[in-house]
Amino acid sequence: MxxxxxxxxxxxxxxxxxxxxxxxxxxxxxxxxxxxxxxxxxxxxxxxxxxxxxxxxxxxxxxxxxxxxxxxxxxxxxxxxxxxxxxxxxxxxxxxxxxxxxHPVIAQEAINAMQRREEHQAAKDGDNERKREEREDRKLLFAALRDVGVVLPAKGTSTSHLREVAASRGISIIVTEGHKSVTVTPNGSHKESHGAVTAKTGTGTGTYIKEEAAAAELSREGDPVGNFPPPPAAGVESTAAHFAQLLDRWERERGKAGAFHPGDPLLLAWADAGVTNAELQAAHTKAVKRRVRANDQAPVNVGLLDAILPEVRVKPGVTSAVARAETRQDPAAWALTWSGLVAQGAGLGIAQEQGELDPNFKARVHAAAGLTDADRARLFADYGVRV
Structure with missing residues (x-):
């Protein structure tokens, strides 16, 4: 030896x-x-x-x-x-x-830093994969819309608007055995256009249009420039589409790119629960204030609005992301709201100091509670709330 x-x-x-x-x-x-x-x-x-x-x-x-x-x-x-x-x-x-x-103390900090770097890289890789899939979907939808006579500019067309146009023409993306294909059902006819790209199934990234789109009532000859008709005056689907248009407009007015589309399950749930325009606007205003307070430059998303809506509704009816997390007994549900963050901090003996910025306080509580980048990514994927 x-x-x-x-x-x-x-x-x-x-x-x-x-x-x-x-x-x-x-x-x-x-x-x-x-x-x-x-x-x-x-x-x-x-x-x-x-x-x-x-x-x-x-x-x-x-x-x-x-x-x-x-x-x-x-x-x-x-x-x-x-x-x-x-x-x-x-x-x-x-x-x-x-x-x-x-040095034992420096060694422990080095191991922690290496783990954070690996988690950050994994999250970055996941985001790059989501963006790649999004680009592939856009190519398929552009091609499918062109086939039915709708021509849209490649630049300046938001993804939410592209999906809205596609849904109005009965176009949706499906995934079969790892391959993406576009299903088109104009005027009740049916055909499939298979894409040359492949993708993983069950990713939960939200890049596919999973719901069945209603068939469009206009033929290619009747609408050669793609001026798709407005939704019917009543119904959950039309209300959800109206919500998507409002939210996209409000986000554009503050210089952000919205990502709302009519088939989003949360928008449909709000419409079914009878959320009003005034309640939606109040929730959006609160969401913007939270983003500003946290110095978060990200656009407002449906998950954050879903968490805030119960606070502004005259009558309860929308189940928030926090409620869903609590129902599932998610151990990280506290991170979804500011009140939960404060309560978690109190349990750890951490209080916001006078003059301390909200992001700094949040970072201290997250660190003390051991909340990782992977946990944040999961919370955003499961509940749509960026923590």
Whole structure:
């Protein structure tokens, strides 16, 4: 058995690489109460701090080589000067079985940072996949609309408007055995146009038009420029379409791109529950205020409105995202509302300090509760609420 076999295992994985992440957390209160602060001279403390920062971008992260010449170089000192401060500057570092020096506190922060980076990359990859599928759907719908005589500009046509036009012409995207195809039913006829692209089924990204669209009543000859007729004056579907138009317009007026379409299950549920235009506008106003308060540049979406509508309705009737989460006993339901966030913070002994910005308070509660980027992505996918 060698001497290295008796040493502890490395405190971070061999592939723990944080290059490109210059921010390193520093626990100030813990540092101020540490033995290092009490015992070190100014020069020793400056050298220790420099080595902590250098270890953050070493590989593995939170480690240093056990070589005086390299350590002197990293510390910015000549070898004799380095040896004078070495013992105090390396206080807290432990030698591990790979022959390198590791700092336990920095190692834990490095592991946390690596996990956050992986979660962020996974969320980014998922968002890129959603956008790719969205582009594929747009190509299929544009081609299908062109086949029935509707020509729309490729630029400047929102996805929600494109889907609305497609639904009015009886066009929907279906997925069979991993392949996308477009179903077209104008004037009661039926044909399928198969796309040349493939996609995963059951992704839940919302990029497919899953509901059955009603057949359009106008033929290609009767409407060559694609001026599709308005929806009927009554009915849940027409009310949902009206809601989508209102919300798109309100979002455009504040410089945002809306993403509302008549077949959205939530819009249909609001229409069925008798939500009025005034109630919808009140909910949208509150939603905008929440976005501004949280410094969130994202457009208002149906999930956020669904959570707010019960607060503004004269009569209850719409089940909110929070209610659905509570019914399912979702452990992260507290993150869907500000009141839930405050209550969760109180349970963890965290209160919003005077003058503290809402996003900073929210970040503290999320961190203390262990809410990850993956949890946020799931909450948005399940309930449509961005937390």
């Amino acid at each position: 060698t001497d290295f076999d008796q040493l502890p295992a490395p405190l971070t994985p061999p592939d723990c690489n944080l290059r490109g992440l210059p921010f390193m957390p520093l626990h100030t209160e813990r540092l101020l109460d540490s033995d290092m602060m009490a015992l070190s001279t100014g020069e020793e403390f400056k050298t220790a701090l420099r080595l902590w920062c250098k270890s953050w971008n070493q590989e593995p992260a939170a480690s240093l080589p056990d070589d005086d010449r390299i350590l002197a170089h990293l510390a910015g000192k000549e070898l004799p000067a380095w040896r004078k401060v070495k013992d105090m500057a390396l206080r807290g570092f432990v030698k591990c079985s790979d022959g390198r020096l590791y």
